[in-house]
Amino acid sequence: MTDTPSARAARLAHLRRAELAKGDPVALPLTLATMFHLPGDPAGYAQYGRFSNPTWDAVEKMLTHLEGAPALGFPSGMAATAAVFFGLLKSGDRILLPSDGYYTTRVLTERFLTRLGVTYDTRPTSTFLDGGFEGYRLVFVETPANPGLDICDLVAVCEAAHAAGALVVADNTTMTPYGQRPLDLGADIVVAADTKAPNGHSDVLFGHVASRNAEIMAAVSDWRKLAGGIPGPFEAWLVHRGLETLHVRFERMCNTAEAIAPRLAAHPAVSKVRFPGLESDPSHNLARAQMDRFGFLIGVTLGSEAAAERFINDCALIQPATSFGGVHTSAERRARWGDAVDQGFVRLSIGCEPADELWAALEESLNRSEG
Template sequence: MGEQKSAADARASQGFATRAIHAGYEPDPTTGAVNVPIYASSTFAQDGVGGLRGGFEYARTGNPTRQALEANAASIEVGTYGRAFASGMAATDAMLRAALRPGDHLVIPDDAYGGTFRLIDKVFTQWGIEYTPAPVTDVDAIRAAVRENTKLIWLETPTNPLLNVGDIAAVAEVAKGAGARLVVDNTFASPYLQRPLTLGADVVLHSSTKYLGGHSDVVGGLLVTDDEELDAAIAFLQNGSGGVPGPFDAYLTMRGIKTLGVRMDRHCDNAEAVVDMLSGRREIASVLYPGLADHPGHEVAARQMSRFGGMLSVRMAGGREAARQLCSRTEIFTLAESLGGIESLIEHPGAMTHASTAGSMLEVPDDLVRLSVGIEDTSDVLADLEQALDGIR
């Protein structure tokens, strides 16, 4: 562990873009290939029984391309151990199973991602896991939700889709005092804008499908931690359950990470321009974006994020029907689930990504529209939204 930690410390001294491009792989000593090869092999030859070359035996257990991605992810989150999964939900499932046992309790956001809520509410409760929703914006409410059997506090910040902001350092102190672990879903911010491990989190989770992959062409998930014992438990489940990415998926994700910094700068630029434009429109009741000075989480976001991201939501003055009209009228903004790709996306969370929360205390407003602002020309992005809003009856 000492050698790995020293390597992580050395990487942390380099700039983000340098680590994103170089961490996890050195040019191949035989061919000089500067990009990690796609090791499309399901099994690996052994030098005698148990004589593994580089530690590889079977691709579910380990693959050189995946290993490079895992080291890269650990580096950009300034962590020690990274584990890659076939999807963000596979990573979520592994994290919950590694940390919880029947009879345990966890605290979740009261506006958690719909898939996370569905997994906990519909699956883990069948196995004796209890949960309590609490607002991520209220540290006292999170503290009050903790019980004697609480083993995990799950934090999204900013949250999906309401863009609420949680104070990672403050919640980390709550978790520490309760003898629980803090997991931060960092998907919306990305490690370019926010690094939860440096603020006291125990684990960082990503749907790498989103900003890390960045091109809407690969599905994946990542967990990063400094906890050697917890990493061992996660690695056991990764291998035992087999929810791993293939080598091509790992390659695509790693390729995406190389340009994360420059992409996020453009996502943020465009999102800020969209927020400015939407804030003055009569069709918009409110804009939800941490970069706004009057956003309730602005001060915390400014403290723990370098910028405010490419995600925003709006509540429509015309209610549900106006929300659906906006989603149907855009041309550059594609009506689709997911987020974080180079292209702009728009969706109605109540009927799409968060439909599983309907009828629960996590149900999202039906006048809500979520925007994932891409990296197209700013003028075209703005013009598309303006024409869509102009046509709402």
């Protein structure tokens, strides 16, 4: 079977089949144990809840299948990122971060890594190659960047960073493994917040790290075990269930985003739209080259803060909330968190509502927001 998103989705639905004995439940059982029956030599067996859990194992098997690389689960996307930083970096190391990516990664670095002797620089995603990568131990990319949706050339970044002796970490939260495969494009490590589309129901925090480098995964695994940054079994069970429908939801969300983005761009209340699927988007050609889909996030800039707030709050089919990737369409004005975006910039996360009904609600709210 070929390695396409559809082929991976088809196999994902049957991963448990090979492990089932006659009479076993098809659905994954939830294992809440912290202690395991362990007489004699404990080697090769489940030992303690901070070391391993059968429910973790199952969701990590799914993530490994989707990433095409060993994956480890964490209690949030930031926990996954922190495990990479604290598991791999040492005093004297220098790292590069996107200046327009998720702000918490920069805050974590400034407040905690710098205390340990790690230095950092930032650079815009759209010009991430400018200046080269000499002297960096680790290069962290987020493409498309959250929230502005700029894109960098992952293949070129990875080649240049590796030539300079740096590791490349790619945050793939906005795209999921069905939309983009950073490891196939040269990245050493993928981190992601499965809180978003992979779980998809806005009811659990989760994240993962994936890499084809055994030494990297051993270091990240040791950090998780010793620092205790472990996922809960129930959270892992919920993400396992969410992953079973990710392909269906992601396809619906991407299709709807592609239908709605040009309509938003044509509306008189909208001054600017960022969406990689638009031919007019500055990242469109690069997105076509390195992404399987264009994603479900749309950046919409309205004329003012007040217009943006009215658009979000008055739309019957928008959930005003932070985060993204749920089955419901959601939106927020990102400047309220301090992101370097226009005061009227709205990050719109397209959900699973029927496209025509969703557009009708968005258009009605846009028309009112002009007043």
